[in-house]
Amino acid sequence: MAGDSFSERPLFGGAIATTFPHRFQEVFVDPARDESLIFELLDFKHDVGDDGSAAWFLQDLATEQDAEGCTLLEQSGVVEAPGLRYRNIPAVITTAVGQMAISKGRQGREAQNIVRVYLANLRLKEVGTDVLVTAYEPILINPMSESASAVGAGLAVPATQSGIMPLSEVFKLAASSFKVNDWSLFGGGAA
Numbered sequence: 001m002a003g004d005s006f007s008e009r010p011l012f013g014g015a016i017a018t019t020f021p022h023r024f025q026e027v028f029v030d031p032a033r034d035e036s037l038i039f040e041l042l043d044f045k046h047d048v049g050d051d052g053s054a055a056w057f058l059q060d061l062a063t064e065q066d067a068e069g070c071t072l073l074e075q076s077g078v079v080e081a082p083g084l085r086y087r088n089i090p091a092v093i094t095t096a097v098g099q100m101a102i103s104k105g106r107q108g109r110e111a112q113n114i115v116r117v118y119l120a121n122l123r124l125k126e127v128g129t130d131v132l133v134t135a136y137e138p139i140l141i142n143p144m145s146e147s148a149s150a151v152g153a154g155l156a157v158p159a160t161q162s163g164i165m166p167l168s169e170v171f172k173l174a175a176s177s178f179k180v181n182d183w184s185l186f187g188g189g190a191a
Helices: 053-064 147-151 167-176
Strands: 006-011 016-021 035-043 068-075 079-086 089-102 113-124 129-141
Touching (some): 016 035, 035 167, 053 068, 053 113, 079 113, 089 167
Antiparallel strands (some): 006 016, 068 089
């Protein structure tokens, strides 16, 4: 979008990098829109198959956050990530999009917001790591939520109406441009 400028951003001390708009700051939060972008490195889940792994992590996330009414809206099949290779073996990626009611921090269920959650699972099997790229987009802000004071209660204003890149596109850009600059981040045999 015309209102966005973006560039490659270093993560984990520059060992990995991805691209997203400059409006996401610090912990990759856009406080003006209550949107966030999170990158997590997790131990590889051997008991979770590649197919549907993003949907599995989305449901796990909903459980962790005590979400209400987690609905899976879409999920992708398994795709190789040719630009993300370790020892010439490409990572695989799956994505899922869901919608759920969650509250901020320690606020109770009476302050839940309706959010759309975009999740990509990049499976780096050779280094025993599941990478999660997760983006949270508010759909409806509860008047009792702490978010209401920052962005206002009610339906969220669409990003395109504000002249900026929609979070769905930010998510796709961040997940598709994800790369590892220093495989030693993963320890052990990674070099």
